[in-house]
Amino acid sequence: MNKTSIKFLLLLLLLILIVVPGCVRDAAVSTLDTELERTLIRLSDNNTLNDYILPDGSNLAGVPAGIGNPLTEEKVALGKMLFYETALGRDAVHPAQLRTFSCATCHVPEAAFTPGAAQGIADGGVGFGTFGSGRVMDSHYTEDEIDAQGARALSMLGVAYVTNSMWAGRFGSRGINAEVEEVWGVHNPATELNDLGLDGLETQNIQSTIDHRMSTDAYLLDTLGYRRMFNRAFPEFEGEARYGRIAMSFALSAYIRTLLPNEAPWQQWLRGNKEALTESQKNGAKLFFGKAGCYRCHNGPALNGSSFHSVGVNDLADLPGGALKTSINDTRNLGRGDFTRYAGDMFKFKVPQVYNTKDMPFYFHGSSKTDLREVVEYFNAGIPENDRVPAANISDFFHPLNLTDTEVNELTEFLAEGLYDANLSRYVPESVLSGNCFPNNDPQSQADMGCE
Numbered sequence: 001m002n003k004t005s006i007k008f009l010l011l012l013l014l015l016i017l018i019v020v021p022g023c024v025r026d027a028a029v030s031t032l033d034t035e036l037e038r039t040l041i042r043l044s045d046n047n048t049l050n051d052y053i054l055p056d057g058s059n060l061a062g063v064p065a066g067i068g069n070p071l072t073e074e075k076v077a078l079g080k081m082l083f084y085e086t087a088l089g090r091d092a093v094h095p096a097q098l099r100t101f102s103c104a105t106c107h108v109p110e111a112a113f114t115p116g117a118a119q120g121i122a123d124g125g126v127g128f129g130t131f132g133s134g135r136v137m138d139s140h141y142t143e144d145e146i147d148a149q150g151a152r153a154l155s156m157l158g159v160a161y162v163t164n165s166m167w168a169g170r171f172g173s174r175g176i177n178a179e180v181e182e183v184w185g186v187h188n189p190a191t192e193l194n195d196l197g198l199d200g201l202e203t204q205n206i207q208s209t210i211d212h213r214m215s216t217d218a219y220l221l222d223t224l225g226y227r228r229m230f231n232r233a234f235p236e237f238e239g240e241a242r243y244g245r246i247a248m249s250f251a252l253s254a255y256i257r258t259l260l261p262n263e264a265p266w267q268q269w270l271r272g273n274k275e276a277l278t279e280s281q282k283n284g285a286k287l288f289f290g291k292a293g294c295y296r297c298h299n300g301p302a303l304n305g306s307s308f309h310s311v312g313v314n315d316l317a318d319l320p321g322g323a324l325k326t327s328i329n330d331t332r333n334l335g336r337g338d339f340t341r342y343a344g345d346m347f348k349f350k351v352p353q354v355y356n357t358k359d360m361p362f363y364f365h366g367s368s369k370t371d372l373r374e375v376v377e378y379f380n381a382g383i384p385e386n387d388r389v390p391a392a393n394i395s396d397f398f399h400p401l402n403l404t405d406t407e408v409n410e411l412t413e414f415l416a417e418g419l420y421d422a423n424l425s426r427y428v429p430e431s432v433l434s435g436n437c438f439p440n441n442d443p444q445s446q447a448d449m450g451c452e
């Protein structure tokens with residue numbers, strides 16, 4: 001062999017070393033991608049990956065709107081302020097708490113729009129800690145006086161895909177509630193609002209400004225300048241109604257409809273960037289939509305569901321330290337059964353979305369888990385933790401999954417990283433018109449957030 005042919009052989013060898021492993025890797029990745037795509041298409045309603053793709057929130061035409069509440073830039077801009085505006089909190093029970101809390105007190109963006117603590121407290125709470133973890137009851141208040149609810153707050157991500165809101169799905173005239181019109185307003189008086197014929201978010205948020213002690217006044221409208229924003233958002237509303245509860249609800253609902261985690265790697269992968277997920281995240285996705293059966297309940301673009309199931313988790317009252325204003329006998333622990341009182345609905349809760357769960361310090365309606373892998377292990381074990389839930393009410397889909405340790409890791413990684421939009425701050429305003437510290441404005445929260 002002469003020198004040239006040796007050089008040629010070496011070059012060939014080098015080429016083989018570089019190209020072949022690349023091909024092998026690409027081939028492996030693309031088989032996995034293709035398999036996953038096939039599975040998704042098979043499981044989709046319309047035989048297309050589009051069924052899982054979240055719209056671009058900046059193109060309002062693509063975001064699901066509520067009945068009677070078409071999405072406009074003006075409503076979203078107003079809602080984006082009101083959601084964080086502590087000046088709205090003017091119906092506090094004690095003067096010390098006046099204008100110190102907001103919707104975001106219990107729906108903290110950095111905690112995936114959950115409270116950061118096991119149970120959120122708005123009026124009657126003080127402090128923020130890290131993303132809501134440090135909020136405690138204000139000693140000026142009695143337990144009866146505070147605003148704390150009977151379950152952990154739901155996330156605001158993907159709520160554009162929620163037709164019937166709350167864990168019990170009790171708000172909203174469409175969808176599953178259309179079948180139970182006879183119970184509207186019966187066991188839960190506020191659900192009479194369903195008679196307005198609106199969707200879940202728009203209906204519920206009329207009540208939520210009442211429950212959370214918020215309303216507009218001359219100070220908010222004229223001194224702070226919100227009147228102009230309401231005028232732009234609701235030119236068709238006459239007189240005081242333009243600044244009233246329905247207007248507030250429509251603006252808040254319009255804003256939260258735009259909270260779409262569409263920058264998550266999973267969404268990028270669906271849109272065609274096959275490198276957005278790692279191989280183990282893809283394996284995790286295959287488990288989610290396959291062996292682990294998560295897709296049976298978590299589906300659609302938001303990976304939530306308008307169906308109700310019991311997976312047998314504990315209630316807030318089961319927390320080691322107990323919880324405020326609730327007990328193991330609280331009818332809210334009945335889930336959808338609290339709304340309908342039908343035997344078949346007892347202990348069943350709405351299927352929540354599963355994006356950005358890595359940021360949630362607590363999981364499930366009773367905040368019974370604090371670690372995402374623990375949640376996956378709970379589903380894998382398939383053993384209910386709440387012995388007050390009769391076995392007959394537990395979902396047939398909740399049973400041992402026999403996932404290996406590696407599979408549990410892969411599924412956890414898909415949830416933690418694949419379904420994680422790291423840029424939710426794009427949805428949070430830089431400031432609100434009052435200039436107040438937000439989401440909370442009590443002195444302890446100001447100190448905790450460094451905005452004194």
Ligand code: HEC
Binds near residue numbers: 162167204256332
């Ligand atoms: C005191 C804490 C607290 C405050 C303040 C609060 N929320 Fe909530 N939110 C909750 C809890 C708890 C739930 C779940 C309750 C349930 O289903 O029983 C919830 C659920 C929701 C849901 C339902 C989401 C779904 O998927 O069904 C929406 C929408 C919502 N809140 C919007 C708001 C808005 C808008 C405000 C401000 C006007 C607000 N919240 C203020 C605690 C709070």
Ligand code: HEC
Binds near residue numbers: 294354397
């Ligand atoms: C039988 C239907 C069903 C199946 C199957 C199911 N889930 Fe869920 N999932 C739910 C319901 C309902 C809840 C809320 C339960 C509660 O709090 O009472 C939930 C809650 C969750 C939560 C917590 C969300 C939050 O806001 O706290 C995560 C995470 C989750 N599921 C992931 C999964 C994964 C991963 C799988 C597959 C291993 C899975 N789920 C399978 C119905 C289901």
